[in-house]
Amino acid sequence: MTVVLRKTQIVVEETFHEGGPAREQPRQVGSIACVIENPFSGKYVEDIAFFMEELQPLGLQAAGQLLSAMGGDSSQIDGYGKGAIVGAGGEREHGALWHVPGGYAMRELLGDTRAIVSSTKKVGSVGTRIDIPITHTNAAYVRSHFDAIEVGISDSPQVDEIALILVMSCGPRVHARVGGLQSQDIKGEDGLR
Amino acid sequence: MKSQVRKYQVVIEETHLEMDKNIVPPVRKATAIAVIANPLAGKYQEDLEVLMEIGAELGGILGAKAVSALGIEPAKAESYGKAVVVGENGELEHAAAILHPRLGAPLRKAVEKGAALVPSSKKIGGVGTPIDVPLGHKDAAYVRSHFDAMEVRVSDAPRADELMVCVSVTDSGRPLPRVGGLKAEEAKGEDGLR
Numbered sequence: 001m002t003v004v005l006r007k008t009q010i011v012v013e014e015t016f017h018e019g020g021p022a023r024e025q026p027r028q029v030g031s032i033a034c035v036i037e038n039p040f041s042g043k044y045v046e047d048i049a050f051f052m053e054e055l056q057p058l059g060l061q062a063a064g065q066l067l068s069a070m071g072g073d074s075s076q077i078d079g080y081g082k083g084a085i086v087g088a089g090g091e092r093e094h095g096a097l098w099h100v101p102g103g104y105a106m107r108e109l110l111g112d113t114r115a116i117v118s119s120t121k122k123v124g125s126v127g128t129r130i131d132i133p134i135t136h137t138n139a140a141y142v143r144s145h146f147d148a149i150e151v152g153i154s155d156s157p158q159v160d161e162i163a164l165i166l167v168m169s170c171g172p173r174v175h176a177r178v179g180g181l182q183s184q185d186i187k188g189e190d191g192l193r
Numbered sequence: 194m195k196s197q198v199r200k201y202q203v204v205i206e207e208t209h210l211e212m213d214k215n216i217v218p219p220v221r222k223a224t225a226i227a228v229i230a231n232p233l234a235g236k237y238q239e240d241l242e243v244l245m246e247i248g249a250e251l252g253g254i255l256g257a258k259a260v261s262a263l264g265i266e267p268a269k270a271e272s273y274g275k276a277v278v279v280g281e282n283g284e285l286e287h288a289a290a291i292l293h294p295r296l297g298a299p300l301r302k303a304v305e306k307g308a309a310l311v312p313s314s315k316k317i318g319g320v321g322t323p324i325d326v327p328l329g330h331k332d333a334a335y336v337r338s339h340f341d342a343m344e345v346r347v348s349d350a351p352r353a354d355e356l357m358v359c360v361s362v363t364d365s366g367r368p369l370p371r372v373g374g375l376k377a378e379e380a381k382g383e384d385g386l387r
Contacts, residue, residue, distance in 0.1 A: 006210040007219075010262075013347070015200040026200070069205065069262070129348075150348035153206075154323075 001051065003058050004037040006161065009153050010069045020175040029079075029169040031132065031151045032066040034058060041089035041160035048093065052100045055164070059098075059105030062166050067109060070168060074110050078183065079145045079169035081134040082106070083120045087157035095121035098164045106166060113137040114191035127154050132167045138188040143180025144172030195246045197230040199355065202347050203262045211368035220365035224326060224345045225258035227251055227358045234282040234354035244290035248358075252296035255360035256303025265364050270304035271377065272339040272366065276314045276326040276359045280351035288315035291358055301331075304362060308385040309334040321348050326361040332382030337374025338366035 014026035036058070040048055067074060082102040084095030103117040118133040118140075129152030136142035149167055157163045172183065187193055203226070207219045229251075232243050260267050275296060277288035292313050301307030312327035312334075323346035330336035343361050351357040366377065375387055 004210065007206060007208040009207075010205040011202060012262075013200060013202045017199055018349075069203075154344040 001039050003054055006035045009033045012069050015174045018174050027171045027174045028070055029149050030066050030070045031149055031167045032062045033163045033165045034062050035156040035161055035163050038090045038160050038162045052097050055101035059101035063105040063109045076170045077110055077168045078137050079134045080106050080137050081118045081132045081167040083130055083132045083165045085124045085128050085130050085157050085163040087159045087161045089159040102166055115140040134169050139186035139193050141181045141193050142183050144176035147173055195250050198227050200228045202226040203258055205262050208368050216368045220368050222343045222363040223259040223262040224343055224359055224361040225255040228350040229356050231283045231354050231356045241290035245294045248291040249295035251358050253299030256300040259360055259362035263364050267305040269364055270362045272328045272330050272363045274312045274326040274328040274361045276324045278322050278324050278351050278357040279317045280353045280355040282353040304331055307331045308382050326359050333380030334386050335375045336377050336380050338370035341367050
């Protein structure tokens with residue numbers, strides 16, 4: 001079984017301000033969505049886990065493309081997230097196939113990342129949008145980095161497709177000021193603080 | 194900068210497969226968007242010069258961002274389009290002032306040449322409003338394979354006092370064009386039409 005890619009969409013947002021003081025360097029958030037054929041669409045298949053390994057090259061390719069669209073410097077990335085929209089012929093469990101290859105790919109690319117990659121998934125139709133949660137790459141409790149980006153593709157996913165999504169970000173929310181653990185105070189040992 | 198930019202968004206779409214046919218090389222479209230303050234929001238002003246100046250500035254900036262997102266030489270750009278979504282405290286004429294008088298010339302520089310009209314669309318809308326940016330061949334408007342569009346939206350824009358300015362550039366036409374008409378390789382590209 002091979003991975004059949006129909007299309008990719010990359011979005012990079014640069015925000016200078018949100019009503020407060022404008023930054024010199026904007027905050028970047030980027031997403032990549034890879035729309036692939038769902039090989040398990042239309043029927044219940046018990047054994048699907050083997051497909052995770054087949055998704056690994058796509059994960060690495062997607063993470064690389066996204067990083068490159070965001071300037072290519074992995075040391076600037078300190079937030080990430082992932083998700084999937086499964087076309088209506090599939091099940092949520094098919095979206096869960098992305099956890100390992102998607103997360104592995106970003107960790108591989110970004111180096112020292114200890115925090116869990118936050119994620120979300122849903123079953124949807126063409127044009128369905130999804131909010132991908134974002135958290136700090138090294139310490140999940142860094143409050144300034146809790147965020148999300150909305151992703152959607154106007155012609156995807158079709159019934160027998162899955163949109164597999166990776167997200168990366170640089171820096172805190174543009175006017176972060178609700179306290180909590182700060183990124184400069186993290187220990188970065190347990191992935192939490 | 195004349196424009197007070199709150200954020201930029203750049204979207205790149207690559208299509209590798211359409212109706213089970215491999216598209217080699219993939220067709221690619223990019224849209225660069227600037228979310229800016231609308232200096233004329235909330236009041237009627239006869240003179241729209243300030244918006245025309247912003248249009249001139251953004252034509253170059255967004256054209257260059259879209260071309261750079263595609264990773265191509267400017268001359269390799271094949272089609273283009275432009276659009277504005279006006280936040281609810283503005284008027285449609287604000288979109289017209291950005292788009293029509295001065296945005297085209299710097300955009301054409303960013304894609305080299307550009308003899309054809311830049312197709313456009315505009316509307317008033319709230320935060321998260323999508324807009325379909327029309328696309329046409331940059332040197333010959335009648336090239337039928339390049340009639341297309343790209344839907345874009347920014348989930349947190351435009352706010353009531355903002356404008357969302359979009360410029361789209363592609364390096365290709367539709368994935369499987371087969372409805373005849375003038376072909377890109379037959380176009381003369383002199384009068385902007387054929």
